[in-house]
Amino acid sequence: MKESLMDVLCCPMDKSELELEVDDRADDEEVLAGTLVCTECGERYPIEDGIPNLLPPDMRDDVPA
Amino acid sequence: MKESLMDVLCCPMDKSELELEVDDRADDEEVLAGTLVCTECGERYPIEDGIPNLLPPDMRDDVPA
Amino acid sequence: MSVREEFDAWAADGRDKGMEDRHWHTAKHALARMPVEPGDVVLDLGCGSGYAGRALKEADDAGRVYGLDGSPEMARNAREYTEDEDVGFVVGDFGSLPFATDSVDHVWSMEAFYYASDPHETLREVRRVLKPGGSFYCAVNYYEENVHSHGWQDSISVEMTRWSHDEYREAFRDAGLYVAEQDSIPDRDIEIPDADAFPTENWETREEMVERYREYGTLLTVGVAP
Amino acid sequence: MSVREEFDAWAADGRDKGMEDRHWHTAKHALARMPVEPGDVVLDLGCGSGYAGRALKEADDAGRVYGLDGSPEMARNAREYTEDEDVGFVVGDFGSLPFATDSVDHVWSMEAFYYASDPHETLREVRRVLKPGGSFYCAVNYYEENVHSHGWQDSISVEMTRWSHDEYREAFRDAGLYVAEQDSIPDRDIEIPDADAFPTENWETREEMVERYREYGTLLTVGVAP
Ligand SMILES: Nc1ncnc2c1ncn2[C@@H]1O[C@H](CSCC[C@H](N)C(=O)O)[C@@H](O)[C@H]1O
Numbered sequence A, B: 001m002k003e004s005l006m007d008v009l010c011c012p013m014d015k016s017e018l019e020l021e022v023d024d025r026a027d028d029e030e031v032l033a034g035t036l037v038c039t040e041c042g043e044r045y046p047i048e049d050g051i052p053n054l055l056p057p058d059m060r061d062d063v064p065a
Numbered sequence C, D: 001m002s003v004r005e006e007f008d009a010w011a012a013d014g015r016d017k018g019m020e021d022r023h024w025h026t027a028k029h030a031l032a033r034m035p036v037e038p039g040d041v042v043l044d045l046g047c048g049s050g051y052a053g054r055a056l057k058e059a060d061d062a063g064r065v066y067g068l069d070g071s072p073e074m075a076r077n078a079r080e081y082t083e084d085e086d087v088g089f090v091v092g093d094f095g096s097l098p099f100a101t102d103s104v105d106h107v108w109s110m111e112a113f114y115y116a117s118d119p120h121e122t123l124r125e126v127r128r129v130l131k132p133g134g135s136f137y138c139a140v141n142y143y144e145e146n147v148h149s150h151g152w153q154d155s156i157s158v159e160m161t162r163w164s165h166d167e168y169r170e171a172f173r174d175a176g177l178y179v180a181e182q183d184s185i186p187d188r189d190i191e192i193p194d195a196d197a198f199p200t201e202n203w204e205t206r207e208e209m210v211e212r213y214r215e216y217g218t219l220l221t222v223g224v225a226p
């Protein structure tokens, strides 16, 4: 994901802002791995292979990865 | 024109309500001849052959009938 | 010449019916898209023969349809073509609509809008008369990208406005309308002769005629009142 | 089975590409109508292979297009089909969109909306994320009047909502969206064999196949956020 996506994303649960923690980048702009953390409820959403997974937590975990 | 048209018509100039003066009717509903009078500016708009002429006065009179 | 003189002459010539036949090819597709509900009040700007109102009344149970035209002869003809008492006609001008603010559910206009002496003023008037959420379906064959229409002004005394797709969208927004859709609707119904019939009276080549009708067709812009 | 299990399997099978090919026949016409301006942010709900976003980006200079899908495998494939960094993908659910209020200019969805576990909730979410004047283009082949689609639920584990034209309009309005347009877009591209080829594997008669594609095609409902 490109960092500019942060402008429009929010926590799917309480619609609050998210904070980006980067683990791996492809270049200046593109985030490949990391975590999005809700600034309100603290829920953590993983970014894998450049794609943030913002399913509600109960749906995210319904199938073993 | 059917009288229910009065619900939506207004004076083209000042958008005020119009009052209907009937000279001739086809039946209970249909007005064939008469005048629409602006309740605000007093301008008179003719109804002929069932069709009200609500052109602004200067355009209505630009060609001899 | 005034709108009244020009189009009274057309009506007397029977050109109202000729336009109805030709315009129906694309107008029917645009009309079919209008989200008209039973009981809705629809206004047809520059109604000509009044076919659009008749069609909406039959297809969608529109409650009442009013055709407005600047030509008394057009309105008179249109009134004769229908028996339906909930289809009415009014003589009026695009520049100062005789309809109350927030009184109309949808406005339709085919091949007429660009005759407005000030099209921006007309858009503001349309917005004024529409109820919140009401739509304006504005269909034109005369527009900038349709190069085959550029010569039309030469044979009409009333001044015509030739906007592009972009200019239509921008003008709608300037008047406070949301733009919900813009589309070119091809005319698939008009008969196009085989190549060896060209040049015809109106067309140098078959390609030009195909482009005019099958590709450019009618430009539809749909605005929604906030 | 969950959306994720069902559609991860489809993505692994290559069905994302198969749908892209078939859905393009009608989707391209609906996409062409969207009044997207340069710089606009567009959201594609249930993006599958992501073709709609790619097309909008190329045709209209949309600024950024985001595809949301509940299937991580769909999103992964879609990301591989484009190099454009302004086309992004997000895994998420129709029931709780991870997009900020008033953040998106237009929302697109093709053959996906009816999988929402609560479609009314999804419409409210769409309305929430749209900026005022933004539009929701909702295209479906599975709907009440299309009788040929009624059997589809039997082969899909995820529960599907089958609304009629009227129900779509009503639900849009209930969610606070204005309805600007509703249309059936025919599929003129699919090849229909000669009569003597019938019955085929999927169709008893040629008439049925013609009705399904050329007549019913895709139901498009366009909503506009106030
Ligand atoms: N300024 C104006 N005010 C009101 N009507 C106008 C107008 N300028 C042109 N018109 C009307 O617009 C019509 C254009 S011809 C199109 C007629 C019809 N909509 C059709 O599709 O066939 C004519 O009937 C003309 O009288």
Ligand SMILES: Nc1ncnc2c1ncn2[C@@H]1O[C@H](CSCC[C@H](N)C(=O)O)[C@@H](O)[C@H]1O
Residues within 6 Å of the ligand: D003, D007, D008, D016, D019, D020, D023, D045, D046, D047, D048, D049, D050, D068, D069, D070, D071, D074, D092, D093, D094, D095, D109, D110, D111, D112, D115, D116, D117
């Ligand atoms: N509740 C839900 N939330 C998010 N995505 C969903 C969903 N239900 C279904 N989907 C997604 O919607 C898509 C439907 S298939 C259609 C894909 C694409 N729009 C096309 O036209 O080809 C699948 O990719 C599926 O994973």
